[in-house]
Amino acid sequence: VRIWDDELCPRYSGMVIKGIQVGPSPEWLRKRIEAVGLKPINNVVDVTNYVLFATAHPIHAFDLAKISGRKIIIRKATDAEVLRGLEDRDISLTPEMLVIADEKKPIALAGIIGGEESSVKESTQDVFIESACFDAVSIRKTSKKTGISTDASYRFERGADISFPPRAALMAASLLTQLGGKASKGVADVYPKPRKEKIVVLRHHRISDLLGLEIDEKFAMRTLASLGFQAEIQQRGVWQVKIPQFRVDV
Structure with a gap:
């Protein structure tokens, strides 16, 4: 090939x-x-x-x-x-x-x-x-x-x-x-040029600011996990989120 x-x-x-x-x-x-x-x-x-x-x-x-x-x-x-x-x-x-x-x-x-x-x-x-x-x-x-x-x-x-x-x-x-x-x-x-994992820094307060709702941190983490996103706590209220490769829209 x-x-x-x-x-x-x-x-x-x-x-x-x-x-x-x-x-x-x-x-x-x-x-x-x-x-x-x-x-x-x-x-x-x-x-x-x-x-x-x-x-x-x-x-x-x-x-x-x-x-x-x-x-x-x-x-x-x-x-x-x-x-x-x-x-x-x-x-x-x-x-x-x-x-x-x-x-x-x-x-x-x-x-x-x-x-x-x-x-x-x-x-x-x-x-x-x-x-x-x-x-x-x-x-x-x-x-x-x-x-x-x-x-x-x-x-x-x-x-x-x-x-x-x-x-x-x-x-x-x-x-x-x-x-x-x-x-x-x-x-x-x-696979000539393997693609690197996409990582996004997500701040908890930004979720609430954008949605206009107070979103519980644990609920947000569970929701991300259910959608295939791997979220790790970087510091309080700040997460590093790995984007799954099947989500080409993110």
Whole structure:
């Protein structure tokens, strides 16, 4: 895996699952897919959709045999490139668009839609699971320009938890191994510029000033903890609060 633009793709994780027999999903998985309003397709695609709706983190499955050179390159497209999408639609690419490519060509429009050629079919035996983070603004612009909006683009446009890609890949791998596949050893995880934890200094009196209410300190600490924020007392009435990485809005 190689990332050529780590501003538009700050993290990319993936796993190989071999020996999977593509076919109908087990009943429990079909019911869960139908419960969120989707039509079951096959066990591999259904697993990717299950992980998406269970975690809110989009993932994608490629047919490993259709990835030229067995290399994944995250780069910008060129003017001359065209991607045939999963809906048999030719997508004209421009240099502003981020793509997932192999050694020869684009195989997916990053964070939006996969390509038809590398999609999982009944003949697929080995799959590559993609789990990544993409720049929200870039995804939004590409989605608007191409007129393509998907469950994946909807979530990436709103910001993704940069700590989550390896966990989503492992979750998908676990489910696929239960369905007969064999997972590769570990996750390929490319994270060129790890992001530092955000820490905010919070003063108790400011909470009351902003809300116009007297808020008990213990209640405030419990509320922050319930929302995933780690608050430590720095001195009386002053806390250091660690912002969870999934809160991209803070």
